[in-house]
Amino acid sequence: MEVYSNEIKNWDIFNATKILESVLQETKVEEETSIYVGPLVALLQKPPNISRSIEIYANDTQAMSNADVLNRAVRVQLPAELHAGGKNTVVFCMIQLWNQTSMEVMENLYEHRLIGISVGRPVAGLQERINITISVASSINDTLKPKCVFLDTTANKLSTKGCKDAEYNQTHITCSCDHLTYFGVLLVSADLSPKDAEILSYITYIGCGISLFALVITVLLFITNRKVRGDDSKKIHISLTVALILLNVHFLPSQAVAAMPSSELCLYVALLLHYSLLASFIWMALEGFHLYLLLVKVFNIYVRRYLLKLSVVGWGVPAVIVAVVVIRDKNTYGRTPLDSSNDTEVCYITDEKVKIVTTVGVFGLVFVFNLIMFGVLIKWFMGPHFSKERRQAERNAAKKKMFTLLVLMVLLGLTWGLIFFSLGYVNTPVLYIFCIVNSLQGLFIFIYFVLTLKNMKESAPMQSTDSQTQSSKI
Numbered sequence: 495m496e497v498y499s500n501e502i503k504n505w506d507i508f509n510a511t512k513i514l515e516s517v518l519q520e521t522k523v524e525e526e527t528s529i530y531v532g533p534l535v536a537l538l539q540k541p542p543n544i545s546r547s548i549e550i551y552a553n554d555t556q557a558m559s560n561a562d563v564l565n566r567a568v569r570v571q572l573p574a575e576l577h578a579g580g581k582n583t584v585v586f587c588m589i590q591l592w593n594q595t596s597m598e599v600m601e602n603l604y605e606h607r608l609i610g611i612s613v614g615r616p617v618a619g620l621q622e623r624i625n626i627t628i629s630v631a632s633s634i635n636d637t638l639k640p641k642c643v644f645l646d647t648t649a650n651k652l653s654t655k656g657c658k659d660a661e662y663n664q665t666h667i668t669c670s671c672d673h674l675t676y677f678g679v680l681l682v683s684a685d686l687s688p689k690d691a692e693i694l695s696y697i698t699y700i701g702c703g704i705s706l707f708a709l710v711i712t713v714l715l716f717i718t719n720r721k722v723r724g725d726d727s728k729k730i731h732i733s734l735t736v737a738l739i740l741l742n743v744h745f746l747p748s749q750a751v752a753a754m755p756s757s758e759l760c761l762y763v764a765l766l767l768h769y770s771l772l773a774s775f776i777w778m779a780l781e782g783f784h785l786y787l788l789l790v791k792v793f794n795i796y797v798r799r800y801l802l803k804l805s806v807v808g809w810g811v812p813a814v815i816v817a818v819v820v821i822r823d824k825n826t827y828g829r830t831p832l833d834s835s836n837d838t839e840v841c842y843i844t845d846e847k848v849k850i851v852t853t854v855g856v857f858g859l860v861f862v863f864n865l866i867m868f869g870v871l872i873k874w875f876m877g878p879h880f881s882k883e884r885r886q887a888e889r890n891a892a893k894k895k896m897f898t899l900l901v902l903m904v905l906l907g908l909t910w911g912l913i914f915f916s917l918g919y920v921n922t923p924v925l926y927i928f929c930i931v932n933s934l935q936g937l938f939i940f941i942y943f944v945l946t947l948k949n950m951k952e953s954a955p956m957q958s959t960d961s962q963t964q965s966s967k968i
Contacts, residue, residue: 507591508650511610511676518585519614530555536587548572550586557586567629568609573622576674582614589676604640604667604679605631611674618656618673626677628667638681642669645676652680659831690922694929699746701933706742708940709735715943722947729801730784731943733808734777738936740770752829752839764827764841765816772812772856778907779860780804782867789871815852819843857910864907909935 514534521527521538529536537550537557550570551563568588591606609626634640640660646653657671660679667679712735715722722728744767751763784804787797797803819826826845832838843849909931 508647511645512647515612519583526559528557533590539584547574552588569627571625575620575622585612602681604681608676608678610676620672623670623672626669630665640667641680641682643678643680697929698933702742702746705934705936709739709936712940712943737770737773737777741774744770748840752841760829760841761827767842769812769816772815775857775860776811777808779863780808782864786867
């Protein structure tokens, strides 16, 4: 113990834990033994039954097995899969570190405390995880969140490998890991405070509900208006509208379905949610492509079976991507945490790599494409339409069209790009804007659709047949 104390005084925590583990494992015990020495509380035991789980409780001066202690600081649950006991000594130790250590990051270690567990042999890859529950003595600042870490004595650093994200509330922090070592809880900058996360959740669900209602009304207006049904541009708008309806229909109940016992229903919702999200992205790109052909290449291009080809791309590409994911592993779809807190589950993609490639990757391509199309259209408008030779009336008309184009491009996906500004350290105001604007995307499309219908009716008596056809395509 003196060697351990000297190492601690020299602030070499990695060597200290190695020495401590060796000393405790070599200590001969025949019955459960509790040790309390300065910054160390330890428990050594040889459980008679190696096939049962073990629970260890500890406070600042005492540790006991399968019996709670007063003012408990830590509770450890060891699964039966460990097969602890027999010839092996189960060692639990709780180390209270000094305020200074050899690692600056240790300054953010909650309560400056490490919890070590060993059974005399290396243990990793457990199916039944080890659960470590730490009592919260003082409230955690909303700007911070707990992160489960362990001492990687090989690389001499803190690591999270093999540990799930911390589950926490106002009274407890729980870490679940698949191996044995020295664990701790690091306080890191929170992506969002619990209050902000709750508000954003309400904004998202309320906004999506409003959008769903507005999108359904938009489809009904399209169906009941014969003149609009013959317009290719409006048909493309309605395809995007239908994709967004499917997205909202499967997103809104996703959390409730994840709470149900049916895995098949969750699989269906996750699969359709992924498909409708991809379809929405693809139709946003097709909207940008159509605007480019309509305004930049007007009268200079003809595509045979244009709408059919767009539909094959808009509905077919997402189907191919989803089919590949299902063929690869249908278990990729299922229950997954909505955020890093793990408090809420939804039905969606469970594999982070697949999620990044097939969702973030696809949207990234769509966003870049629409951004390029937007730039090309702006350049087109800033050319002949604003030349000094143009009459003032024509320039004013061009300005109105440019404003319409700006509104339309915002509605068709560019605002989704705000999420790129919230990667890593999250900018909370950006997330609020992102949730408000994009959850209400269906409402904006409805307003735009109604305004275009109104403009068509007002311009009909004053324009020739050719003029009516041209205006209906904008």
